[in-house]
Amino acid sequence: MDKQKILIVEDNFEVRENLEEILLLAGFIVFTAEDGNIGVELAQKEKPDLILCDVMMPRLDGFGVLNILSKRPETASIPFVFLTAKTEKNDIRRGMNLGADDYITKPFYKDELLDVIETRLRKSNLLRKQFDKTEQGLSAFINTAKGYEELKKLSGERKNKRFKKRECIYEEGDYPRYLYFVKSGKIKSFKTSDSGKEYIIDIYKEGDFLGYVDLIKDSVYSDTTAALENCEIALIPKDDFMTLLFANRDVSHQLINMLANDISDKEEQLLQLAYHSVRKRVADAVLLLSEKEGKDEINVLRDDLARIVGTAKESVIRTLTEFKQDGYIDITDGAIIIKDRSKLTNMPS
């Protein structure tokens, strides 16, 4: 077998060097990334056979990395192993739920590390072989990468449309005529309640498709989408999309995957909305935005933050002030800067 590629994502220099040395000696090709963002990029570029990733990192933490990678079909099936400081039960459970394959607690022994890596690589190879065998059946979902590419191709040839900050892309009640693909910028989709309050359902960023649910349902839009900043969006006519969807099996399966992921996300949101305190929900919203932004600094209207959290603007502002006093965040000129990511992540409910 050829040499296998391993990606290390770890912010601590010494740990990173140490890991790299061990793995190089063991005969792997090693890539290293010093933070989550670089890790995500490297993973997509190099398609490693396994990823070792620290949980606690500035900017984009391990959960964020896993979350992003497991949504991109081309990286979704790469075995993902968490490095966690202590045996933090919550971290591990959450990581495993998100789809991590294994975890290693720091400090670790060389043998333990290599053992885990070997096990995971073996399992993954086994799986791949099985899929090769049964061309049909389960393997259907391995090729969703192709589906995503096909979908993206649809957007490539189109003329893009630019939307200014706050401009609406579509409104509740409109009849869907396009599938939208975000080329750049961020977009919010929200619903309005009888009493006129808005709730932000989702935030889309570069590389996301939007508007497909109501397009598929063949009903009028049940939400409104508006640009959070200047955006560039490709408009794909409904017919083109439907034709492709009908003609191409990979596209159907990619869409099924996207929908299934959306459902899981929304169910999780429901649970949090039901029982988590505003404090916890604000912390989660801040982390979410920082993840979407890929930065520790986020710029968001307090009104929008409140619409994500599902509460009153004043409550959000008060909570942010508390966070600032507790030293979890800084606020300068309205921008929120995350100072202690772990405290926000582990906020008690």
Place this chain on the structure above:
Amino acid sequence: MDKQKILIVEDNFEVRENLEEILLLAGFIVFTAEDGNIGVELAQKEKPDLILCDVMMPRLDGFGVLNILSKRPETASIPFVFLTAKTEKNDIRRGMNLGADDYITKPFYKDELLDVIETRLRKSNLLRKQFDKTEQGLSAFINTAKGYEELKKLSGERKNKRFKKRECIYEEGDYPRYLYFVKSGKIKSFKTSDSGKEYIIDIYKEGDFLGYVDLIKDSVYSDTTAALENCEIALIPKDDFMTLLFANRDVSHQLINMLANDISDKEEQLLQLAYHSVRKRVADAVLLLSEKEGKDEINVLRDDLARIVGTAKESVIRTLTEFKQDGYIDITDGAIIIKDRSKLTNMPS
């Protein structure tokens, strides 16, 4: 053109007779149903060309009828016209959002009635012709009826498994090995928060599939399902389902439809959970259960009701007591009986 079939769903005897007479004279074949349940059954049996349905009815109201029919592929594309007492703006908007095609306010003129019916029938015929033309493209989704049939066939041959009240079907963290099809009984699916509180995500009844989201995602279950009463469930092995899904385009499309509907439902739930008062959410939960049950009388543990609403048990009980005092419901031996459906439906948020 052959004589066209119209279904009238209306609880008031006089209005029903009156409508029937007008339509018979106008040359339609007419079916009548005196409540929502009978209406749903008749619609599925007779596949009318148009449905006229009263909004306010005991047991299953017009929204419920529309909701059920629009989820079944074989009845989803039948033009649906609401009969509403006054020009209740909320009712109409809600109805149209749900996918009603038109509405008629009572009292109505004969000409107005026939005019609306004619318009709707013409549009629907036009649509159907278009679909026939473009065998590809949009028509893909018309045939999801076939997909549902194929899926159901999968369950037909299997041995059923019986679950006793409160028994678990699968638990959070389990690895999915089956697709489940409910033959009889009701089932709740719920998630547990860190603090140990449970939230009921969905309630399944006869004719529903469950467990497909995590099956598709190829991840462990992120929720737990348990029987609310004695149930009979068909277990469809994962491989069978995946093979069918891969092989059969109609099944893919049916699944896409199911997923898209789930997403819409959950987004609506999110909005409600965010801003509606406990009082409104309790009213909605009671209506939901009555709809699932197909009766005005519902038997539900206060704990479960609280888990649907996403609040404390005591708060639910207090709210029910208020409803009782206000004359909206009756409670006898723990069973909740709806007395004034319209008050519950139009509960201010």
Place this chain on the structure above:
DNA sequence: AACGAATGGTGACTTTTATCATCCTCTAAC
């Protein structure tokens, strides 16, 4: 430059909801 609107922030107060304790009733098990 002046104005008004939009935005972030704070205080006072009210309402809603959660929590804890207690009581009652019914039922299933001993």
Place this chain on the structure above:
DNA sequence: GTTAGAGGATGATAAAAGTCACCATTCGTT
């Protein structure tokens, strides 16, 4: 028949969040 436990219901109280009022900045527009 007795008893333990489950489930429904209510009261008292505390905590959380919403609402209203107000102020200070900033920013874009006239």
